[in-house]
Amino acid sequence: MANFRRFQPNDLNKISKCNLDPLTETYDLSFYLQYYAKWPTMFQVAEGQDGNIIGYIMGKVESSPDVYQFSEHYLPWHAHITVLTVAPEARRSGIGKILTEQLEAAADAHDAWFIDLFVRKSNHKAITFYKKLGYSVFRVVKDYYGGHASDPTATSEDAYDMRKPMRRDKEKKHVREDGETFEVDPADVW
Amino acid sequence: MSSSYPRPTLKSSVDLQLRNAFHDGNWQQAARLADKRARTLKDPYYQAIAVAAESQLDTPQEKCAALVTIQNCLKNGSVVKDGEILDLYEWASHDLLDESQYSDTHGQLRLRLVKAAPRDKPAVLHSLRLCLLHWDLVNAQQIATMLDKTFVADRHFLFWNTLVTFMLSTSPQCPPEKQKLYSLLALKQLERAADLTEKGDKSGRAIRSEEEQLLFFRVLASQGSKAVLLQQLKSPVLGGIASFERGRKQLFLEALDAFDAAKDHDSVFEMCHRVLGDTQNDGTLNLLGSDWLVWKRFIAAAAAQTDSDGAFAQVHTVLESYVSERDTLRPVYSRIVSLAILELTFRISSTLDPSSCGGESIRVAQIHSFLEQNYDKLACFDDLKPYIEQLSFAEANHLITKTVPALERNDPKRSLLVNILGLKFRHLVSTSLQAVSPTECIGDDGFQPLVACKWCGSVVTMSCNSCLEQIVIEAVEKQLQYEKESETIANFEKEDVDPAEELTVVAAMSLLKLSGLRHREPQPASPLLGIDMHYFLQAVAILDNHLSKNPDRAPIRILLIHLYVLIGCASYAYQIWLPLDVKRTIQDSLAPLFFDRIASFAPGLFRTGPGFKRIVEPMRSYYRSCLKLRAPSVLWDALEAGSYTSVFDISEYMNKLRHSCTLVMSIIEERKGIRALLGKSESEIKQVSFIASVTPETNLAVATDYGSMPCLESSNTTPLSEIVRLGPGLSNTRSHLEILTEEFLDIINHSHPKEYKPSRALETLNGDKLYVMEATDRLHESMTSFLQQGSTPSLLTPAEESHFTTISLLAALVSFAVPLKKENHTLEGELHMLLETLVSTLDITTEDFGSVSADAPNFAFLAFGSIHSMSLFLSSALAIKNTLAFLDRLNEKQLALDKTGKTAFPKTLLKELEPLGDTAENVLKDVRSRIKAMKSNLDEMGWMDRLAGWTFGSVAVDLEDSEIEALGQKGGNFQEVSEKVYDLIGGMTGCETWGVKILESWREGIKGWELVKTE
């Protein structure tokens, strides 16, 4: 049964229900701790029985580095979902949505233009989930992921860069209709 | 030199030639050029470059150039005013100084620099950063204080200062007499800031952000009085509820914890009431605080009120407001509401006599309505488990036989899910005390307490086998039926629920229970001794069959790894382990699930050379990379971002990681594995960087995560993870005993290189002896104090307990024997006793070892099942042999240096030691012949039939009555259960596919054992 709260480092010893699922990547410790250090309110967990973590979201707010200011791919002040995962046993109960909405609220509080994320093109469940929540494909990043989630013969996989405009973007300047046809290279995203 | 530390970039004013030389690591040239520039430009920065470059050269004198310069500065009190010079020195001397010396060296110089130029903000910040990252809190605190004093307008520095001061006060770096002072200082500063906030003062030095507020409460909780803390947590400005009202949940949760810990039920009730009853501007419920934990505490606090009826009524009213909005709630909140109703019902009715209403109670009715809404959720069983455990048998019976079947509909998907839940409930109740009642019957042996199953009336010792067998039969039948229904399968394809997996788990759990695998006191020599092999292997077969078809599910994988380790199929367990992809961060919590005790059950996995990789390498590189600096660089990011609680939590986490039992395990297991194969270790344990600082007082932290293990058992029985493990999990005690053992082995296995010929040989030898005597005495003391703790037997396997006892006695023997001289005749008493204890410790193990007879029809199963004990038995014997050899060498050296023989060991000692040597040799012989017997057993023909017979008895192969009896095949429903399971895994074909894996893994294991040194 779920409790929603901020992440704390000891949770890293309780994330097996989420991280042993093949669609959830495990990162180096410094990666998690960096988010906890800089954006602690954007790292939220859903805690189940016995302290087991049954879902978490890890995000941040930022702009592209200044050196890219004049690039067409420059991203203004926005929020980013770096990791979202819900343990298989806890899916379809709205936990993913609650965690995402919390991050969206934080993005609005930080006056971000939009919130974005990358997802494997083959991850239909997640794409459906995000679309249901109002996200749309903004661009396709070719060969963004090494290896393919469902095709063992493929050496790479494209990513969808999905976005949802936040309150600040009243005119919906930061989303587009035909994002699926808009391709970029991994070098164009930061 | 300095390879692990980032090389500083030179100032932009430095000319290209020097810059290139420095950048390219052309140290001779860089040193020469820098020296030249220093002379012409008279800029000390160039001198520092020269020193830093020189420190990269080869001679010891050159290597120490930077260190010597620093020491000179420290000695003559000079101030280096250029921070970049200090950067160069730090880099150039990094590998020569231990992190703990930072405070007395670089830290001091940094502080001097800050004192000399306190307004140079970038330099001050840089200094503070370095002190923090090297965990030099002493200088960091002084710098932080100066920062705050110098830049009063920058309000952040106030909080940095209090944070660092507080951290120093709680650290061992702080002199004890100053701890109170620093903690008070931090507290007072924060109290002043809190006071300003309370008074509405908007000035810079008041608490504003959530993190500042959390910092205040952390310090208050740690240093202030409890009454003041609770008082403050109620403050209408800074308290938990006030914070919640601003949309900040964290402090509210912390406040709730504090009031709960203080048993202040009134405050808990009030706070929960306020939060759960909160609405948003549009009148809809504010769900920010509507967590299960909050509801649970709300209801518990209501029960603790003097007017509990009134309080329950208030809970009820709040719950009603949720029920009326249920349609708009996310399913998870709707489930929380249903559970809260259940919790309330159970609380209220706990005062009533549940048996008075028979099985059809209000509690069962509430479970029914929960099931109606949530039967299709995977978590439904876990949610209900605590409540079902509270039911009386009559209620449980009603639930299982009436309520659950009534939930079935003319919808195969729903019916299947309901059936699965029903089976899980039956398993839960059948394995708990609810289902049995004490009976008058006396067992055959007259001792066992017997009980009668309330369902079928059977008289049983533990749980009712006949009911469990029925569960297996039904679970397997359902699965067989499901596999035929392609439409239903299609229905589940997109779901996260896999009925086949659920049914497999229920059947396997019941089979394991039937096998008799359980927690036993005292622990048997091997967990498989005395268990029913057929049912055990059927559980393995059924899980393996499922995994081969559905490789993505972790729980079954984890359970299977444990079961294969139990039967000694290590290489196959490793193959199952690898796809779990346990890497990076999760290794600390998950690696023990496979790697704990690995050297004892799979020494062959430590083979080195082409084609073999070091199996613990991922762990090793993980710890190496994240523990490189004393504090991670993100600590500074946290401080800069104003995430004060993150600073605390990160440093606490890193400290635990540095002293993690998994880290110790990864080092020890590899040493043991390599020593088993090569007869020696690569280095001394105390030279391993992470172990060097560990003392017996260090608290080594356990982080093992069993959360992904299936769990159907009642909470009053031992959790599955403990039953299927080779022995008790990692612990502080075991980790220390392992380290101390390694230290002892390092002493007795140490030999000087041949060319080592000290000039004053006798004096050196006496010095060595003194060291050995003191060290072994210390080891014996430390090991004894761990071994004598009451809880220790429950933290070790019996084999480990006797091995560590042996090592501890050997340490005593060495410390006792080493100072003995020829004329010293008072040997008898103490030594005699010591030797007797040693021999008898070994004798007990010999007895256990001998209980597995090579003539047993299931010899391989038993022998592989006790491989861990065999391994420790072997280690003990080798340790004895090597200890005696060590004493021999020492004596010979003594004789060679003192020809009078006066200082040599007394003959009586050597005589006394002989039987010990003989016993050890006998053990080694036994182990060698056991390995040989296992090998030749595996070389025999007919293994597939044999394994099929061990698993399914006469269901799979023709067996004589005598064979059936010898294998312990049971009557009862055994036949029917076995037929079903056999059918499910695909009859003889499936059985063979699976059997080959076991056989090959055993053969692989024996190949490894043949390489193990037993001489």
Ligand SMILES: CC(C)(COP(=O)(O)OP(=O)(O)OC[C@H]1O[C@@H](n2cnc3c(N)ncnc32)[C@H](O)[C@@H]1OP(=O)(O)O)[C@@H](O)C(=O)NCCC(=O)NCCS
């Ligand atoms: C994607 C994921 C986070 C969704 O989490 P969740 O808690 O199950 O999602 P929710 O219950 O909040 O779903 C909200 C809505 O999304 C849609 N949705 C979610 N999962 C879906 C699925 N498997 N199929 C179709 N729609 C789905 C539904 O419309 C759902 O609402 P509904 O249940 O009322 O119909 C989860 O499936 C997951 O962890 N996947 C693996 C990791 C991953 O892929 N992460 C995303 C990578 S960026």
